Amino acid sequence: MLPEPAADVIPVTPGTPAGAEAEATVDASGFARLYGEPLLKLPNDLYIPPDALEVFLDAFEGPLDLLLYLIRKQNFNILDIPMAQLTLQYLKYVDQIRKSNLELAAEYLLMAAMLIEIKSRMLLPQRQSDLDIEADDPRAELVRRLLDYEQIKLAAFDLNALPQLDRDFVRTQIHIEQSLVTVLPDVAPVDLQQAWLDVMKRARLTQHHKISREELSVREHMTGILRRLQSTRFVEFADLFDVAGGVPVVVVNFVALLELAKETLIEITQAEPFAPIYVRLAYSPA
Structure with a gap:
């Protein structure tokens, strides 16, 4: 600190x-x-x-904490750190603490030497061989350490925000006296009667429903529709369905009607909107 x-x-x-x-x-x-x-x-x-x-x-917990504070305060891009400005501000702060506590400033002086080394490496001219091969940024290692430190610091803040025993809450202790005498519940005949009625109610709610498979043929229903249309000229759409046969029969009958219309064996006509729909055999020239 x-x-x-x-x-x-x-x-x-x-x-x-x-x-x-x-x-x-x-x-x-x-x-x-x-x-x-x-x-x-x-x-x-x-x-x-x-x-x-x-x-x-x-104020600060180490050199990385100080560097991160200076970068965030000046809104520097951590991936493109201006080393000259950052090193100058860092050395001013280290010079203040060096006057009061030299032992505490030793760790910060080591980081200052590293910053100066990075800045000097950036100022050195690159050779032609280095230009052909893209050289590593001297700031890459420092950026990696700063990002890791910031991630760990944020995680520490999140952990510190979690409730802690003896700081945010205390564990309560309740003393329960256990009697040595066994106390039986007081049950009346009406309670037994109510329990029996509840059992019977649950039994009535549990019912079994058996589903059987019924074979329905679309082709058979198509033949029945054609036979019915041969005896009359027009048949209303609703009259073609046997509602008494149940939903499966109605669905299969409707599919058969669509298949006949698809094969152009029947015609479905309507004179005007909301008028009755009629079905007849398709006209075929002699």
């Missing part, structure tokens, strides 16, 4: 007016506890290091 510059800390020396006011506000609990005993008074030879009260703010 990168530290922000610490604020100035003004030490309070015991014996001064400010120190006297601070000592006056100390209650019986003391400043701290040393080996379990309350410390009521600050020692005169107490040494407070300069970095003891330094405040750290979590």
Whole structure:
């Protein structure tokens, strides 16, 4: 994590007016506890290091996090990074943290050296052999690491958003006393009667339906229609169907009628819209 510059800390020396006011506000609990005993008074030879009260703010989690922040902030194309601008902004930030914490800046200095190396490789002139063969982009490895880091970071945010035990919810515990005496249910004769009626109701709902196969011939129905049309000149369309035979007979009869019309053996006529439809034998010249 990168530290922000610490604020100035003004030490309070015991014996001064400010120190006297601070000592006056100390209650019986003391400043701290040393080996379990309350410390009521600050020692005169107490040494407070300069970095003891330094405040750290979590800004970035590493060099890749800083690079990704700079790229997204400037709306750079991550597949075509302008290395000059990115390296300049990165070095400015590293120079700030190097003044306060050199150990923390070591990892960022390593990434800065890598950025400078990539920029220098991009500035080198290419040889004729490299021009014939398309050379790899020096930024390719850096782009791959940035994309992998961003994907892992987004996945970490999604995992952190999931509910966690003892953070977002707690597991409840309910104590149930189990009696040693077995308590039988109180059943009345009317309950047995109602159960029997429910069984009979379910039995009536369970019925078996047997489906039998019926052989119906389209050719046979075609012959029957032709015989009927030979005895009369016109037959109304609805009169050709035997409704009493059921749906299968009606369907087969209709298919037979269509087959006869397809073979031009019959004619289906209608004088005007919504008028009755008549069927007759097709006219065939002598």
